[in-house]
Amino acid sequence: MGTLIKNGHLVDVEGDRDGLFDIFIDNEGRVEKVGEKGSLDCYAKENVVIIDAAGKYVLPGFIDLHVHFREPGGEYKETVKTGSMAAARGGYTTVVTMPNTKPVMDTVEHLNLQLEAIKKDAVINVLPSGTVTMGQEGKVLSDIEGMKKAGIVAISEDGKSVMDAEILKKGLIEAARLDIPFFDHCEDAGLVNGGVMNAGNKALELGMAGITNEVEDSIARRDIAIAEEVGATIHLCHCSTRDTVKFVKEAKEKGLPVSAEVCPHHFTLTDEDIIEDDANFKMNPPLRSRADVEALKEGLKSGVMGMISTDHAPHSKEEKEKSIKNAPFGIVGLETAFAITVTELLGKYLDIKTLVERMSLTPAKLLKNGRGTLNEGAVADLVIADIEEEYVIDPEKFVSKGKNTPFGGKKVRGKVLYTLCNGKIVFKEEN
Template sequence: MDKLLIKNGIVIDPLTKTEVKRDVYIENGIIKDLPAKKPTGAKDGVKIVSADGLIVFPGLIDMHVHLREPGYEYKETIKSGMKAAISGGFASICCMPNTNPANDSEEVTRFLIEKAKNLDLINLFPIGAISKGLKGASLADIGKLKEAGAVALSDDGNPVEDSALMGRALLYADTFNLPVISHSEDIKLRGKGVINEGAVSERLGVIGMPSIAEDIGTARDVILAGYYGVKLHVAHVSTAGSVNIIKQAKKTGAKVTCETCPHYFSLTEESLLDYNTNAKMNPPLRTEMDKRAVIEAIQDGTIDVIATDHAPHAKDEKDDTLDAAPFGIIGLETSLPLTLRLFHDKKISLIRIAELMSLNPAKILNISGRGSVSNGYIGDITVVDLNKKWQFTERGIKSLSKNSPFIGEKFKGKSSFVIAGGKILKEN
């Protein structure tokens, strides 16, 4: 019998909204109340780890990750992605379906789950495609994806342009209680844009993507979900407009949730002033005003989740002009430290962080037994040193790709280790 005792940590539990110094006991991978006779060590068959002066979160969940396997293993494999995730403090990651072949079938979903099982590191929850081949022309076999183990559906990377297809996808997925994650964007309005349309795109002389391309997409998807009375999760919200639309929709009772990514509350379009392709992603970095709106939305509950949109690309691919370089940045290893900045700046509490990065993703994706440090929950834990000062360097990156705008950044706070299903994992 595997027994583990995490001693003296400050336990942050978002379910009970408590922040208490206590021990956490895990038996056979499940969190249990402490036995009457407190275990003292090896002679009771209990492994003891000290969390003295550390913070104990429920295992963090990143619900928006692009692993590049199968198909683009030179950018990232399931294994390298998981190592980056462990280093960043995640006990669970959800992988988007835009691989090659795309995850639009039970075969690919089963391959991912099987592969993760064999690696025996952290939890992997595959997200299936909404449309066959991510082409936006017909529905993927959604029931079969669910049966194979997909936890959600998304055509992320591109919006489902056809409103009838999106509407029916929402309805059909609702039959199986499978959440749909939208990449909300008006793709024609985005056009050939590569960064946010505004002062910076004008100054650099590159084609911009208007923020309203996201707003219009968000509005459409939120209206569809509201009309049909079904759930929708909006991915990577980056504009004040989208935040507002979602806020209003929530007020009217629409079953809408959303996420933002650390770069949208940490950086602005200014990061692109030297044509930095490692700051190119879609949606793009926006203005100071958008950044402030995103932070406010994290504070007031409009934004439910912080996810990374971890999008690895090889060095050679990013080593190009702003026009040609692919969209996307890695994020697994900087997500928690960037979010902790909001805590250090007294903008959000640790309990709120645990909601944003663990409880809410678990709830939205119906991943049962995760998101809380309480009796009966799965033994997924992230232990964090709030005060550890460190620098994010290219050499230190665990991900196979190094495309991050945060290289060189100094941080305060880092995950010390991760426990997944009662098993301790370290990548530092």
């Protein structure tokens, strides 16, 4: 039994296709044939699932390099099962989980706890990362080689930075030796000073301690330099400042293996959008200024900032009902990212092919997993979406356990209708 997707507008940058095509997916979950509209009717047999995608876009499945599924240790916020289901609803077929769980992913023993949950419950491809240091304490390197053999695809200290430059250098040397990227959370702990939102007029107005751009910029500058010295691949996570865009541009111009991601909240909202003490607007790094947002958008347009990720960070309702001063950092994003990107960027900063690059192909290339394309022979990870359908974001409809979003009530366009992972339907929108 296979699946035939008919009449859809296929956009596949790697396959150089942008038009009306039919796709047949075989029993093994791979793309067996791609042909012009109407040319694959010979596959429409009795035991074949047929999906009519007329008027819709067919895109390679989205890849998110930055999610928090909280398992093990924080299952009341999210699990691999609920997180992966939320990802599927958002059009994601591959995600990379951050390692700041409880316990953290610093040994093979700890990693196996997450791998077992992934094997048991994940409905999409869930790929773990491991910490740089034991316990994320910044003192002793984790068992990076052991975890690489067990299945991690990257190392990261996400949630904080490795503040000891010498320890970071050792970790980057190990990452380079093992040919895995370093996912960099850029935050100088010594400059935070209890900050909870962007340093600026709005923080003063709300009586909140501010976080300056230099908190991010200083570590981004340092870590790019160390990575260059040792020849490591470095990927800057959840970038929020105009100077980080500049640093990444300069690194790419030098030919360094440096990449960067931007989250939808950082290219959509500014600190001026925080009109009251609402912790659904609290994330790390914080919402920045209009100048920073514009730089991020231009960076995505030019390709300097090559990827869109979510930093999906679910928390309980009780945690997020606290003041910004006391609530945890983080918002959810998997179920809103595509719509926010379509609404804010499509036609203004990105065309549909560039959107596919930012959300699918470029992250696939960093992971070297052969996905991000719907060429014949490729794994059938794909999304069928209506980029014109308008609706209002309702957090109560989220599959994620986390409802913590600043986008509740926002009118958007762009809805995922189907998500197929490894050729299987893992999400279907029920009208």
